[in-house]
Amino acid sequence: MKEISAPRIYISAFKKSSGKTTISIALSKILSRKYKLLTFKKGPDYIDPMWLELASNNPCFNLDFFFLKDQIYSYFVNKIDQSKCSFFLIEGNHGLFDDIYLDGKTSNASLAKITKTPVVIVVDVSELGRSLVALLKGIVDFDKDVFISGVILNKIQSVRQEKKLIEAIKNYTDLPILGTLPAQSISITQRHLGLTSILQEEKKQELIENITSNLENYLDVTQITKIAYSAPKLHVDNYNVPIRKLKKQVVIAIAFDEAFNFYYKQNLQNLQSMGVEIKKFSPIKDVHLPLADAIYIGGGFPELFLEILEKNANLRSQIKEKSEEGLPIYAECGGLMYLTKSIEYNGNIGKMCEVFDFNTKLSKRPIGHGYTILSPQNKNSFLNSNKIFAHEFHHGYFENNESLKCFFNIERGFGINGTCDGAVKNNVLANFSHIFDYKNDFFYNWIKSNKLDS
Structure with missing residues (x-):
């Protein structure tokens, strides 16, 4: 040894x-x-x-x-x-x-x-x-x-x-x-x-x-x-996490600036090790999305940048348009909030991407706080029946969410409403939970299921 x-x-x-x-x-x-x-x-x-x-x-x-x-x-x-x-x-x-x-x-x-x-x-x-x-x-x-x-x-x-x-x-x-x-x-x-x-x-x-x-x-x-x-x-000792490689290079546009920067280094490293090219963009500063096969919007504090995010209407409309065209989009926490119609915080309201037909509000106390265990509602999904171990810390909750459809059941934690997490629409999947994908199961299978490398 x-x-x-x-x-x-x-x-x-x-x-x-x-x-x-x-x-x-x-x-x-x-x-x-x-x-x-x-x-x-x-x-x-x-x-x-x-x-x-x-x-x-x-x-x-x-x-x-x-x-x-x-x-x-x-x-x-x-x-x-x-x-x-x-x-x-x-x-x-x-x-x-x-x-x-x-x-x-x-x-x-x-x-x-x-x-x-x-x-x-x-x-x-x-x-x-x-x-x-x-x-x-x-x-x-x-x-x-x-x-x-x-x-x-x-x-x-x-x-x-x-x-x-x-x-x-x-x-x-x-x-x-x-x-x-x-x-x-x-x-x-x-x-x-x-x-x-x-x-x-x-x-x-x-x-x-x-x-x-x-x-x-x-x-x-x-x-x-x-x-x-x-x-x-x-x-x-022997480390039994498999090394997975994609058939061809896939480009993923990742939101990264002062408003969105909550990413586990392991997730980004896994993406790169399997052959993904990461293109960072700023929902605060960039007028155009980079050319990419998919979008990944991590967590952060979008509620602190309501005015500037709303002013960047061109980028918001591009994200909505891409979602309607079926481009794969994955988001977490602040990223999920950014994809709703609006965010209300401290008496201020900012228009967001309107991918989901409901509004985000924030409470003074955390709505979800701690570890979560997620299981796919559809056992035939790209995760099969594999459970996801994740973490949540969010003050956000949704109003007018009658149209909500979820990808995950919550076995532990709160998620979106105490029973489910992972809002889905078209080809968008957006959690309140932050996934730590150390085995490289989630992102690899998400990419493969969308046939991005075929």
Whole structure:
């Protein structure tokens, strides 16, 4: 069995909103100056990986127990082996031991053990004193199979507090202190699931640079790197996901701009590996659709761009026209909302593509939030009877949806109305659920069923 060396670090926290994402972004930027860095994000999030990808200048892949099941180690190791990268960073979600299961089998701690990755704990110390030591000792002792390799103290309020915390940690524990960060004025605004994504590309890069320059003097990158190199070697096992190739190249136009950018990197990589040429277009800026065999409109925040999306009437009408001509269109969440007659948000209404004859409204609280399991209503569909494991986080719901027809039944989750998901019309399929297609079943069979490569 093949063995590989993979210097790696796992950034986690005692609880969510401790600053681990901001620190992960800064570390990714710093490390990518010296190493070819590959990043991973635990969980179904599609926004944090966008920032990690920009900071590292390399893809970021999701590690999620619900999507990957017992393949999570194989998936992780094979991504490392195939990447030709020299350093690896995993960002956790929530707290280190947080989980829906009592035994913590899908927690960050479990993932750190499976991937044999040293863990750095980020702690928001803004309201902590000497009690921090009890917290840290509890974290270390709770599961001794997790290699807690150091702590980063975030949101320090004063020089006096910093001095007292460092003295207490050094006196009562053996944990290395890998960073002491004062309360920062620079942060990334949180909205819905993870970090906001509506900034223009150059603004995102500027923010990453500002965050990094603001934090790097407070982080012990030398010690963090040393810990990463202490990670044991990994065994590369057989990875049984088939490689599928299309008979000829297929061109798919993918909506990508500030309004639509929620895509799992794995989905896009799968499309390219099977022989798809991706042509990106902007529903905000582009007047014309690119010439393509199909359209893919991912999630995002179209409700924040109602006026500008409505003004681009030419592109909206082209999308409607293509749908009526039978061009295959697949959409998710924000993409589904964009295909309805209109979106109403905060008292404003914007006309959308009118592919579906109903209107979108948004509630203040999420309508659907969490993992979903979808099964095709028609057992003879291109998916046969295969179930889809996906994720949803949406505030949208529909009015005047009497014409709604669905492709999926909901076995878990909410979807469009609690019972179904995947609105269909002509050759359009649009979900509220985001599909993570790591086995390359969904998109390959969707393309084949539409005979795009014949």
